[in-house]
Structure formats: structure tokens, C-alpha cells
Amino acid sequence: MGRLNPFSRASGLTESTQRTWLQRSFAMSVISSLHRRAGLILFVQIIIWTISGFYFSWQGREALTANQYYHTLPAAPLAGMSNYATPDIHLARLGDVRSVSITLIDGIPRLEAEYVPALERGHETHPQTRNIYGNAVAWFDGETGHRWHTSAITAQRLAVDSYTGSGMFNGIKDIPRSDAFPSWAGPGFEVHFADKLNTKVFIDQASGIVLGHRNDPWEIADWMYRLHFMDYSGHRNFNNLLIITTGLVSVWFVLTGIMMLLRVWWQGAFVARASLPYNNALRSKQIPREASASEPETDNQPAKAEPKS
Structure with missing residues (x-):
């Protein structure tokens, strides 16, 4: 039977303590590295928010909404319309x-019907358009009774009526949909005007509604909105997944910063200058007593010369 080493248990405890200390140190180094990277990302995003905010204040509402030459069409009276299908x-x-x-x-009289789709067979269960109340909307021609269909000539007239600039009509084209209106299902028309802003007017084909104007300054404003809202799809949704993730990362950044600050304070590493009395006292606490006792005492005063006999 071999002899037992009386120091084997103590050495095992020492190795276990060192292993635990190394694991904690490695975990803290990983957290510190992630903390610095998160801080860099948040710093860049704060710069983007600041620049885009100043841009919004500088441009104004008309430039941001492309309403420099937009004119809301007034409602036409229905006094002369008594018969319609x-x-x-x-x-x-x-x-x-x-x-x-x-x-x-x-x-031309246009009928707009708001309805709740029925789930029964034979009914339209998949409406294409809904209003702000969640109801489906359908449009009909008051002269024929059929579904409303906006022609290219009608779209051109509507675009010209909504335009107050000095530019001339510069063409019209059919479009299935447009990135300028992400929530719009399409199809419709895109009417161009030859002016300094390169104005474009969008008309919905199913309803004849003027969706709005777009121009070159709006393109820059749209990207500023995307950067500011962190919604790069163009929907300008302030509660998208990316900005929610950024908020959670910000909370994690603050909590890890507080944790590392407390750890540094607990270790006594708040050293600002080497000449402060606090640092001298801290340094004296870290030196073992045996080492300080074994060191010879030195006097900072210059040695006095011995008198000659």
C-alpha cells in the first residue's frame, strides 16, 4: 500500500481554486469584450440619430413629405347627380x-363601400384594401355599376389637378406597385412632371385615389427616416425587431457596465494618479508584511558626513 501525500488534498484545492479563478476571469474578459463592441455599435447609432434629427429640423415638413407642389383635390358637389347605377x-x-x-x-360618380368580409361560400373573403378601422373597402362605377377602374387619361387628369408646380407633364406609366408606398398593394400609375424636383405623382388604379407626391429631396429624407427608425423596409415602423433588439442591447450594456464598475471598485483598482495619498495607502496594503519587514529601511535623508578625527 502506497503512502498518502498529506499535501495532495491541499494541492487539489489550490488547483480547483485556480481553475475557478481562470474561468471567472475568462468570463469577465468575454463580457468586457462584448461590452466594448456593444458600446461602439450604440455610439454609431446615436451619431446617426443625431444627424438625422438635425436633418429633419433643417428640411421642414414639406420637404420630408414631398408636398412642395401637392394640392389636395376638393370634393366635387353631387347636386347635379341624381341618377346612378x-x-x-x-x-x-x-x-x-x-x-x-x-x-x-x-x-364620374364613384361608390365606396365599406364592409366586413363574410366567411360564407360565394362571398369575397380576401379583400385587397382596408381602411384605418380594419374594414375592407371596394369601389364601384356609379354609371355602370361595375368595379371602378381608373384609366390612364383619368389618372393624368387627377395628377395634373393635384400638382401646383410650374413643370409640364412628362409622361405616365403603369406600375404594379412602388417602394415609395410600401403599404400600397397596387397596381396604379406613376405620372412624371418636368420640374427641378423631378416630381412624381402616384395614382391608385382600383380607387382613383391620389396616393401622394414623391421627388428627389424625398429620396434623401426617406433614407434618413430609415436610418432614424432603424426600419430599412421603408414602412417607418418605430416598433420593429431591430430597434427592439437595440433597446435590449442598451439595457445589457448598462447592466454590464455597472457590474464591471463594481468589480473594479471591489478589487480596489480606482487609481487615478500615482502621487495621490490614496494610492500610497492602497499600495502599502497590497505588500505583505513579511516582505516589508525583510526589506531594509532606507532613509530618504542624505547621509551625514562623519566628523574627521
Whole structure:
């Protein structure tokens, strides 16, 4: 039977303590590295928020919304319109119709029906357009009773009526949809005007609604909005996944900063200058007593010369 080493247990405890200390030190180094990288990312994003905020204040509302030459079309009176076709069959297929309104679009009566889609067979269960209340919307021609369809000539007239600039009409084209209006399902028309802002007017084909104007300054403002909201899809959603993640990273950055600050304070490493009395006292605490006792005492005073006999 071999002899037992009386120091084997003590050496095992020492190795375990060293291993635990190394693991904690490695974990803290990883947290510190991630903390610095998160701080760099947040610093860059704060710079972006500051620059985009100053840009919004400098440009103003009209430049940000491309409304320099935009004119809201007034509602045309319906006094002369007494007879129009009611699309009873189409309205019955919609489901639960909540309201029906009539407006004049380029001199043609247009019926707008708001409804709740029915789940029964034979009804339209997949509406393309919804209003702010969540109800589906359908448009009908008041002269024929069929679904409303905006022609290219009507779209050109609507675009010209909504434009107050000095530019001339410079063309029209059909578009399935546009990135300038991410929530718009399309299709429609894009009408161009020859002016210094390169104005474009967008018309919805299914309803004849003027969606809005877009121009070159708006392109820059759109990217500023994307950077400011951190929503690069163009929807300008301030509660998107990226900005929520940034908020969580900011909270983690603050908590890890406090944790590292407390760790440094606990270790007594708040050393600002080597000449401070606090640092001298701290240095004296870290020197073992045996080492300080074994060192010879030295006097800073210059040695006095011995008198000659």
C-alpha cells in the first residue's frame, strides 16, 4: 500500500481554486469584450440619430413629405347627380356592408363601400384594401355599376389637378406597385412632371385615389427616416425587431457596465494618479508584511558626513 501525500488534498484545492479563478476571469474578459463592441455599435447609432434629427429640423415638413407642389383635390358637389347605377349584386357578394358613400372622380360618380368580409361560400373573403378601422373597402362605377377602374387619361387628369408646380407633364406609366408606398398593394400609375424636383405623382388604379407626391429631396429624407427608425423596409415602423433588439442591447450594456464598475471598485483598482495619498495607502496594503519587514529601511535623508578625527 502506497503512502498518502498529506499535501495532495491541499494541492487539489489550490488547483480547483485556480481553475475557478481562470474561468471567472475568462468570463469577465468575454463580457468586457462584448461590452466594448456593444458600446461602439450604440455610439454609431446615436451619431446617426443625431444627424438625422438635425436633418429633419433643417428640411421642414414639406420637404420630408414631398408636398412642395401637392394640392389636395376638393370634393366635387353631387347636386347635379341624381341618377346612378347601384351595384346591388356586387354589394350582396361583399358580405356585411357597413356604409356606402358617393364621390365624383373626374366627373364620374364613384361608390365606396365599406364592409366586413363574410366567411360564407360565394362571398369575397380576401379583400385587397382596408381602411384605418380594419374594414375592407371596394369601389364601384356609379354609371355602370361595375368595379371602378381608373384609366390612364383619368389618372393624368387627377395628377395634373393635384400638382401646383410650374413643370409640364412628362409622361405616365403603369406600375404594379412602388417602394415609395410600401403599404400600397397596387397596381396604379406613376405620372412624371418636368420640374427641378423631378416630381412624381402616384395614382391608385382600383380607387382613383391620389396616393401622394414623391421627388428627389424625398429620396434623401426617406433614407434618413430609415436610418432614424432603424426600419430599412421603408414602412417607418418605430416598433420593429431591430430597434427592439437595440433597446435590449442598451439595457445589457448598462447592466454590464455597472457590474464591471463594481468589480473594479471591489478589487480596489480606482487609481487615478500615482502621487495621490490614496494610492500610497492602497499600495502599502497590497505588500505583505513579511516582505516589508525583510526589506531594509532606507532613509530618504542624505547621509551625514562623519566628523574627521
